[in-house]
Amino acid sequence: MLTFPxxxxxxxxxxxxxxxxxxxxLISSLPLQFARGKRTKRTVTVSAGTQRIITxxxxxxxxxxxxxxxxxxxxxxxxxxxxQRAWTLFQREKRQQQDEQLSKQYDSIINALEDLKAVAPxxxxxxxxKEKGKRFPLEARIPVDYPPNKxxxxxxxxDESK
Amino acid sequence: MATVAESTSSVSxxxxxxxxxxxxxxxxxxxxxxxxxxxxxxxxxxVSKEGPPSLSSxxxxxxxxxxxxxxxxxxxxxAYLRDKSQELYxxxxxxxxxxxxxxxxxxxxxxxxxxxxxxxxxxxxxxQYIDYEQPVYRELLKxxxxxxxxxxxxxRLEQLHAIPDTxxxxxxxxxxxxxxxxxxxxxxxxxxxxxxxxxxTAYPPSIKIQELEQVDTKTQLYTVLIVNPDxxxxxxxxxxxQISWGLSNVKLEYNDNFIxxxxxxxxxxxxxxxxxYLPPVPEKNLPTQRFVVWVFRQPAPINVKLTERDFNIxxxxxxxxxxxxxxxxxxxxxxxxxxxxxxxxxxxxxxxFHKVRxxxxxx
Numbered sequence: 315m316l317t318f319p320x321x322x323x324x325x326x327x328x329x330x331x332x333x334x335x336x337x338x339x340l341i342s343s344l345p346l347q348f349a350r351g352k353r354t355k356r357t358v359t360v361s362a363g364t365q366r367i368i369t370x371x372x373x374x375x376x377x378x379x380x381x382x383x384x385x386x387x388x389x390x391x392x393x394x395x396x397x398q399r400a401w402t403l404f405q406r407e408k409r410q411q412q413d414e415q416l417s418k419q420y421d422s423i424i425n426a427l428e429d430l431k432a433v434a435p436x437x438x439x440x441x442x443x444k445e446k447g448k449r450f451p452l453e454a455r456i457p458v459d460y461p462p463n464k465x466x467x468x469x470x471x472x473d474e475s476k
Numbered sequence: 477m478a479t480v481a482e483s484t485s486s487v488s489x490x491x492x493x494x495x496x497x498x499x500x501x502x503x504x505x506x507x508x509x510x511x512x513x514x515x516x517x518x519x520x521x522x523v524s525k526e527g528p529p530s531l532s533s534x535x536x537x538x539x540x541x542x543x544x545x546x547x548x549x550x551x552x553x554x555a556y557l558r559d560k561s562q563e564l565y566x567x568x569x570x571x572x573x574x575x576x577x578x579x580x581x582x583x584x585x586x587x588x589x590x591x592x593x594x595x596x597x598x599x600x601x602x603x604q605y606i607d608y609e610q611p612v613y614r615e616l617l618k619x620x621x622x623x624x625x626x627x628x629x630x631x632r633l634e635q636l637h638a639i640p641d642t643x644x645x646x647x648x649x650x651x652x653x654x655x656x657x658x659x660x661x662x663x664x665x666x667x668x669x670x671x672x673x674x675x676x677t678a679y680p681p682s683i684k685i686q687e688l689e690q691v692d693t694k695t696q697l698y699t700v701l702i703v704n705p706d707x708x709x710x711x712x713x714x715x716x717x718q719i720s721w722g723l724s725n726v727k728l729e730y731n732d733n734f735i736x737x738x739x740x741x742x743x744x745x746x747x748x749x750x751x752x753y754l755p756p757v758p759e760k761n762l763p764t765q766r767f768v769v770w771v772f773r774q775p776a777p778i779n780v781k782l783t784e785r786d787f788n789i790x791x792x793x794x795x796x797x798x799x800x801x802x803x804x805x806x807x808x809x810x811x812x813x814x815x816x817x818x819x820x821x822x823x824x825x826x827x828x829f830h831k832v833r834x835x836x837x838x839x
Contacts, residue, residue, distance in 0.1 A: 387528035388595055389519045390542050393550045396587045400553030403560065403585070 494520040494554060496586045497562035499569060508607035511588040519591055520554070522547045530595070557585040576611045576690050583612035590616075599653060599665065599684070601731065608730040614688045621651050621688075629803065632669035638768045638805050641705045642717065642789055650802035652771050653684040657736060671764060672756075672806050675813035678820060680721055680753040682736040685728055685771055685802060697774040698726040699798055700735070703789050704756070706765040708829070713836050719787035720767060722750030724778040751782040755817050756808035761829040764809045771802035 360368070372378070386394060431438040451470065498505060511519050514529050527537025564582040568575055583589050593616045596605040606613050626648050633639050639646055654666045656676050666672070666681075683700060687693070702720040709716040725748045726735060740747060758765045770789070775797055793800070814826060 384543065386543070387523060387540060388530035388591070389515060389523060389528050390546065392519060392587050392591045392594065393522075393546055394543070395590065396557065396585070397546070397549045397553045399585050400556050404556065 496588065497558050497565055497582065499565045501569070506607055506610055507604050508592060508610060508613065509583065509586065509589060511591045512605070515591065516588070519587060522550070554587070561585065579610075580612050580615045583610070584615065586612075589613070593617075593620075599686075603731045608686065611690065614730070617651070617686065618688050625651065629668045632805060633768075633803060636669055636766055636805065636807070638705075638766060638803070641766075642703055642768050643770065643793065643800055644790070646800050646803060648802060650688060650771060651686045652769060652802035652804045653686075654769060654804045654806070655682045655684070657682045666804075666806055668805050670806050672808055673811055673813060674756055674758070674808055674817050675811075677756050677767075677806070677808060678813075678817045679755070680737065681769075682734060683769065683771075683804075684734045685726075686733055687728055687730060691773075693727070693729055696727070697724070697777060698728055699724040699770075699772040699774050699778060699796075700726060701750075701770045701772070701789065701792075702767055703770065703787060704765055704767050706763065708759060708762055708827075717787055717789060718754075718785040719751055719782065719789075720756070721753045722782060724748045724750055724774065748777075748779055748781075750778075750780065751785070754785065755821060757814050757818050757821075757823060757826060758808050758810045759827050759829055760810045760814075761831065762810070764807045767806050767808060769804040770800055771804075772798035773801050774798060 427438065427441070430441065451472075496509065510516065518524060518528055523540065523542045527534075527540045531537045531540060561582045564578050568578045568582070589612055592605045593613060596602060598606060598617060598620060601608065603609070608614050608617065629648060630646075633646065655664065656666070656672075656679065657663065681702075685698060685700075687696075700721075700723040702722070703717055704720050705715065705717045707716050707718045723735070723740075725746055727746065740749075756765060756767060772793070778796055792798075810826075818824070818826060
């Protein structure tokens with residue numbers, strides 16, 4: 315294969331033979347820059363300040379916040395999966411136990427009330443008396459950023475003016 | 477709050493002897509419940525200093541580091557899951573209800589089973605590693621199938637209107653895979669709905685039907701029908717359905733379920749070929765033809781032979797009270813190989829249609 319300077323020499327010579335330019339001058343001014351081989355890559359013209367901003371933005375970009383993907387072997391992937399499955403199963407069973415206990419508590423409340431209804435209807439009526447307007451006092455606490463100095467006002471009184 | 481470690485504190489989680497739970501009356505444990513010996517140690521006892529055997533390059537083996545803390549977490553988790561599994565096996569022995577379901581639950585968390593299923597060929601399975609006789613492997617395959625291939629099949633069947641052009645509706649239960657063997661270079665599994673060259677489809681397809689549910693494989697029979705609902709009916713200026721191939725009384729094992737030409741040749745006469753194979757020979761200038769493969773569970777043996785190609789699939793299904801469980805499809809269009817295929821089967825020369833509107837309206 316021909317090396318580049320020789321190639322370009324041949325090209326220029328052939329052009330010279332066609333008669334337009336001076337052969338002697340062309341050979342002396344080698345190597346010649348051809349348009350096809352010319353570097354077109356843009357040189358970095360960003361100012362230092364702009365570059366700093368670009369760097370800062372790239373540091374806080376979302377991609378940087380995502381941790382790298384763990385490369386696990388097949389064995390470790392299955393081991394990891396096993397740990398996750400065990401944890402899921404354990405949590406599920408715990409949740410089921412809690413649900414079961416709550417439903418038992420609810421059932422026993424209902425049973426106790428039914429017994430009360432059979433034994434002492436007047437007490438049942440008192441126990442189920444509707445207390446209209448009795449609510450958690452919303453004005454007692456308001457949502458703030460930090461806990462208050464005094465945690466709870468035990469002797470809060472209803473504002474009589476309202 | 478209780479933790480996993482507390483709940484299993486009574487169990488010794490030594491990494492040296494890890495064996496999964498098993499029923500007390502088990503004589504020989506299925507081979508597929510054990511991971512290959514090459515991987516077993518690093519799977520159960522952690523990756524050693526030589527690196528994981530699943531990596532082939534020595535450079536990467538030496539460079540590999542397991543996540544820290546995985547070893548302890550795995551030991552505790554393994555012991556916990558094994559105890560749960562043993563409870564399930566005890567439950568199976570005490571009562572006979574839901575046996576298959578309990579067997580699945582007892583093995584589905586076994587890391588060796590999950591390893592075998594994840595890293596072996598699921599379709600062309602080696603019963604040593606993936607044994608579909610075991611309900612847990614069928615369950616894993618079902619989950620895998622439903623995650624993609626089943627949806628893909630239904631999409632193709634619905635978008636190409638195989639439903640309702642052949643059967644009214646369909647609930648897929650059995651994965652069906654299709655391959656055209658031997659005579660062509662296209663020796664791979666066909667994705668549902670692919671347009672295939674008529675050269676590829678010149679000989680009957682090989683069909684793999686993987687039963688997932690608990691059936692009696694000794695008695696359960698299957699029917700396979702390949703129908704083409706796009707045959708030009710010039711007399712009525714419409715299209716009609718023809719049957720391309722039909723098999724009935726096919727028995728399938730859980731592991732041996734690939735209906736190949738060889739199997740049909742070596743068959744002792746139990747499989748009934750309803751009608752012999754007519755390859756797709758689409759006419760020139762007609763739209764793409766669909767070839768829909770339907771797989772049914774049969775309630776009783778079917779021993780009829782069909783004489784005509786014109787076929788009413790809905791009536792056939794109703795008469796034999798067939799239950800559609802699986803499907804597949806491919807498409808064919810006219811190409812340069814059609815005349816060769818016609819010659820091969822002694823079919824008459826095809827018709828060349830022109831893009832001229834008919835006088836009468838299409839029905």
